[in-house]
Amino acid sequence: MSELTIAMPKGRIFEEAYEMLLEAGFNLPEEVEMSRKLMIEIPEEKIRFILAKPMDVPVYVEHGVADIGIAGKDVLLEQRRSVHELLDLKISQCYIASAGLPNTTMNEIAPRIATKYPNIAMKYYKGLGEQVEIIELNGSIELAPMIGLADRIVDIVSTGRTLKENGLVEYEHITDVSSRLIANPVSYRMKSDRIQDLVSRLKKRVD
Numbered sequence: 396m397s398e399l400t401i402a403m404p405k406g407r408i409f410e411e412a413y414e415m416l417l418e419a420g421f422n423l424p425e426e427v428e429m430s431r432k433l434m435i436e437i438p439e440e441k442i443r444f445i446l447a448k449p450m451d452v453p454v455y456v457e458h459g460v461a462d463i464g465i466a467g468k469d470v471l472l473e474q475r476r477s478v479h480e481l482l483d484l485k486i487s488q489c490y491i492a493s494a495g496l497p498n499t500t501m502n503e504i505a506p507r508i509a510t511k512y513p514n515i516a517m518k519y520y521k522g523l524g525e526q527v528e529i530i531e532l533n534g535s536i537e538l539a540p541m542i543g544l545a546d547r548i549v550d551i552v553s554t555g556r557t558l559k560e561n562g563l564v565e566y567e568h569i570t571d572v573s574s575r576l577i578a579n580p581v582s583y584r585m586k587s588d589r590i591q592d593l594v595s596r597l598k599k600r601v602d
């Protein structure tokens with residue numbers, strides 16, 4: 396049996412993904428959840444986990460240092476890396492929307508859009524025929540319209556609480572997001588038995 400390296404995102408996806416793997420019958424020690432280690436070997440399962448920033452998971456998978464990984468659709472749409480998307484795990488469900496201060500129209504000449512997703516935002520507004528200036532931020536995106544940095548934000552919405560508590564309203568729903576199982580194309584061919592086994596076990600948890 397070949398060894399499988401799985402890139403897991405730290406942060407909010409981790410817990411749900413870890414639960415799914417447990418439910419799918421993988422014998423994972425609690426250590427994976429609790430420790431600060433970034434690489435964890437599970438010899439009995441011939442699995443090695445690497446714990447990465449969510450935005451970096453597709454990088455490890457594209458380069459083949461991880462055979463498979465778990466990544467948000469937002470990250471996949473933003474980065475468009477050469478990886479196979481194998482399964483919608485239907486966890487960490489949310490969506491990407493545009494939002495801003497209530498009752499405001501966008502500045503007609505090059506409206507400013509603050510976002511962590513410059514490619515998704517650019518593509519969206521281009522599709523609407525609007526020329527925009529993208530202001531890239533790394534977090535706390537909702538601040539941008541509040542302090543006059545941008546006319547709109549393009550960001551993740553889940554419960555809507557962050558928008559509400561900051562006096563913003565949603566304007567357009569752009570796309571739905573959930574976490575996906577992704578694979579390196581070469582690993583997918585070379586380790587197809589192991590990867591197919593993982594996919595079918597996880598699929599049972601999703602359906």
Ligand SMILES: Nc1ncnc2c1ncn2[C@@H]1O[C@H](COP(=O)(O)OP(=O)(O)OP(=O)(O)O)[C@@H](O)[C@H]1O
Nearest residue numbers: 406407408449450467468469470487488489551553
């Ligand atoms: N509020 C949310 N509710 C549900 N899923 C979310 C939410 N925000 C983000 N996600 C999904 O979870 C993924 C990881 O989000 P997380 O906040 O853990 O990462 P991050 O913001 O990139 O990391 P960090 O906060 O460490 O910089 C996102 O790529 C997205 O798919």
Ligand SMILES: O=P(O)(O)OC[C@H]1O[C@H](OP(=O)(O)OP(=O)(O)O)[C@H](O)[C@@H]1O
Nearest residue numbers: 534535536550551552553554555556557
């Ligand atoms: O609709 P809600 O349930 O309020 O969730 C949406 C918020 O969650 C994410 O932020 P995160 O918590 O990752 O913080 P960040 O600002 O550092 O990205 C996202 O960027 C929104 O700000």
